[in-house]
Amino acid sequence: MTERVVPPAERRRRRPTKQGVVLSEELIVATALRLIEEHGAEALSVRRLGRALGADPSSLYRYFRHTDDLLLAVADELIGRTLRDWRPTGDWRADLRDLGLRVHSGALGHPRAAVLSAYRVTGRAHEIQAVETILGVLRGAGFPDPEAVRVYHAFVDQALAFSALDAAGAALPKPARDAENAVWQATYARLPAGTHPNIAATARHLVADMRHSSYPTALEMLLSAAEARLFEIRGRA
Template sequence: MSERVVPPAARRRRRPTKQGVVLSEELIVETALRLLKEHGSDALTVRRLGLALGADPSALYRYFRDTDELLLAIADELIGRTLRAWRPTGDWRADLRSLGLRMHADYLAHPQAAVLSACRVTGRLHEIRAVETMIGVLRGAGFPDAEAVRIYHAFVDQALAFAALDSAATALPAAAREADEAAWRSTYARLPAGTHPHIAATARHLVADMNLSAYPRALDMLLTAAAARLEEVTGPASRATRRPPRATG
């Protein structure tokens, strides 16, 4: 897409497309997500979107200035899906854990979109709500403001980094993905103890563990460190009134 812009008030198209649908931001984003999932990043072009929507490609400029603006809308929609499925309980540690796992799962459901958008800052409705929600959980737990921001930063970057990493692996061609997964058994598990004693000693654990996502474990480690930090910054005075964290399982 080029840098043509239609004022927001003039963006809505009321006439149906050739396929009998009325264009909207939501429909374009949903179609873009489907194309990315089915055909990869090359699908994110105005021409292919126009074909999929049964619309003249130029009509898309009524909604998005260019493909980068569309990508930000896609990123924000993924965040919105996480928030719509997440239910807080009031237990800060359990709430952040469930939110992180939900975010990770939603990105993995759209791996091509995740690879393209996980590093972006959208500044849009759902992202703003997510930032407000997560910082609110941390401040409500008793973290001072500066600590709340630091832990939020580590939490969200960890979730997005693992989402991008695991999505990139999921989006690999099947043959490449299978070869990567097989390498732990075909290469690492066969290294001799004489030359690689530590790999040989742990080979069965490497085979069992390395093809799984490390995100749930890394998330638990981060939350454990955050809980320890909360004890440090608030001291024993508040421990008597603060509910202990629910078991995360």
Template structure:
């Protein structure tokens, strides 16, 4: 069988049609550089040197392509991941990985975190999470409830952090300086607890904050687990 081909090159020979993975990787690179507006078949075709119509051989439309990009992000997080014998460590390692991947592609993450991909990487992510919760002793119905709480936390927090990273540098500096500026200057007479906490409000590291919040959730799940926590 002859390979599918795209637009003919200048030599007159047919140009090979890009693979679905190559298209997704090119789309992700464009979104990293230019944001959501780069998610067009015309722009991706230009990036690959291919006729935009060649992309329809792999993706029905732009939304289908976005779902593939979202699943590719999950695939990045899963690459090389091996579950632990400890269900809690499995979930902790898995969710920290995913958060880091989303923050490494913030412009894509803003769109990807609110979608359900229906694709292999997402299915593996769900299976790993439900397996860990089953190992903790939860029956299927309760495992699903805890799975949804964990994943919604991951996606909501990742979307918030990713959105913040898409702000321009000036805006981000202004927001970050507020903790050591306006909040540090709040009078103790009117806001005693803010004043007492002011030295610490400016020192919270975002990555450490995510890990801390995740541990709080895992602590709560372990306390509820029918098996050994």
């Protein structure tokens, strides 16, 4: 896709496509998300999208200027799905934990799209809502504005980094994933204590733990550090 664009008022296609559907941004994004999961980054082409939608590829320019514009819309859709049925409880730590786990789970549900988009800043409606929501949780908990931003930054970067890391693993073919998991049992669990005492002492824990994401543990560590910082701030007030 190139830098062409149609004014918003003229974007909506009024006639059904060959498959009997009316094009919309939502339909294009949903189709792009499905194709990315099926075919990877190469799915983001006008020709492939047009074929999947039963539409003339040029009609996509009514909605998106180029493929990167579409990718940002896909990234924003993933954020929107995270927030869709989330409701705050008033417990800032529980609320952030829930949000973080939702971000991570959403990435694992669409691993190829997450790998492509986890590091992007969309500036779109769902991302703006997420930034507003998380900052609201932190400010409501009593974090001063500079601290709220620091914790927000660490929280979001941690969630997205683990999302990209674990999504990349989930996007591997199953035989490759199984082979990597088997290394902990086949290699690490057999290293002798004489040469590798620390690995040998913890081998059974490595075998059990390393096949799972460490994000929940890392998230709890971050929340504990944030809570300790909030206690410190309150103690000085």
